[in-house]
Amino acid sequence: MKLTKKADYALRAVFHITQLPEGELASIGQIAKEQSAPREFLAKILKQLTRVKILRSYQGIHGGYQLARPAKEISFLDVIEGVEGPISLNQCCRENAGCCNVYDDCKMRHFWKRQQNAYLSSLASETMDRYIQAPVAASA
Amino acid sequence: MKLTKKADYALRAVFHITQLPEGELASIGQIAKEQSAPREFLAKILKQLTRVKILRSYQGIHGGYQLARPAKEISFLDVIEGVEGPISLNQCCRENAGCCNVYDDCKMRHFWKRQQNAYLSSLASETMDRYIQAPVAASA
Numbered sequence: 108m109k110l111t112k113k114a115d116y117a118l119r120a121v122f123h124i125t126q127l128p129e130g131e132l133a134s135i136g137q138i139a140k141e142q143s144a145p146r147e148f149l150a151k152i153l154k155q156l157t158r159v160k161i162l163r164s165y166q167g168i169h170g171g172y173q174l175a176r177p178a179k180e181i182s183f184l185d186v187i188e189g190v191e192g193p194i195s196l197n198q199c200c201r202e203n204a205g206c207c208n209v210y211d212d213c214k215m216r217h218f219w220k221r222q223q224n225a226y227l228s229s230l231a232s233e234t235m236d237r238y239i240q241a242p243v244a245a246s247a
Numbered sequence: 248m249k250l251t252k253k254a255d256y257a258l259r260a261v262f263h264i265t266q267l268p269e270g271e272l273a274s275i276g277q278i279a280k281e282q283s284a285p286r287e288f289l290a291k292i293l294k295q296l297t298r299v300k301i302l303r304s305y306q307g308i309h310g311g312y313q314l315a316r317p318a319k320e321i322s323f324l325d326v327i328e329g330v331e332g333p334i335s336l337n338q339c340c341r342e343n344a345g346c347c348n349v350y351d352d353c354k355m356r357h358f359w360k361r362q363q364n365a366y367l368s369s370l371a372s373e374t375m376d377r378y379i380q381a382p383v384a385a386s387a
Binding site for chain 1 (some may be wrong): 259262282323331336347348349358365367378
């Protein structure tokens with residue numbers, strides 16, 4: 108019951124890119140260094156974030172990564188589910204919950220469903236625009 | 248980011264025992280059957296729940312398991328942490344959070360700390376007395 112390393116690095120990568128001045132691209136090397144992330148693993152995560160249209164990648168020697176849409180339209184939920192697939196706090200929390208043999212008789216599933224809803228709602232309302240860095244004021 | 252099988256079976260075992268009429272013991276076989284849990288794995292979980300004083304075990308041919316304290320004093324948090332150790336939604340959520348290299352510069356950790364507090368609080372307030380079964384009324 109812990110955020111996976113993959114989802115944590117994905118959030119840290121998007122956080123890093125969000126903080127760049129507008130128009131600037133982030134290289135894998137920069138993100139790996141500043142977020143202390145293993146480069147090969149990070150490369151796969153960035154590819155996946157590009158595939159789900161959270162990031163946009165530019166090829167070439169001056170290439171790198173940018174957000175694919177405004178930061179306020181990228182939530183923690185988007186990033187986590189973008190690399191991990193649908194979140195489910197317990198096996199009974201998703202629509203196809205028939206996988207648990209005691210589903211019908213288990214009164215605890217109502218608790219888990221409430222937790223799931225609250226958690227997904229928090230993740231969905233935490234958007235990356237909260238992490239945009241205010242530009243440093245130029246000295247007079 | 249999902250409840251482990253171990254913690255799920257632990258909750259289901261305690262849920263099963265909570266629903267028994269007062270004074271009745273549950274055998275591993277009964278719990279395994281009714282909760283569709285693998286018997287060997289369940290046996291280890293029950294031992295651990297006994298070690299952390301959530302269950303009490305009685306040896307012998309008529310032995311089995313009972314709650315070690317009143318159901319209202321056993322929360323979901325007790326059961327999950329009893330078999331899994333301290334819950335941490337992300338690596339930065341616990342006191343010894345120095346394990347993350349970017350801890351000091353990461354603004355996202357405040358979000359995770361709030362999530363952690365809310366989640367632990369929900370798990371701590373969900374106590375097993377909510378799952379005591381009302382006795383079936385004797386027919387006149």
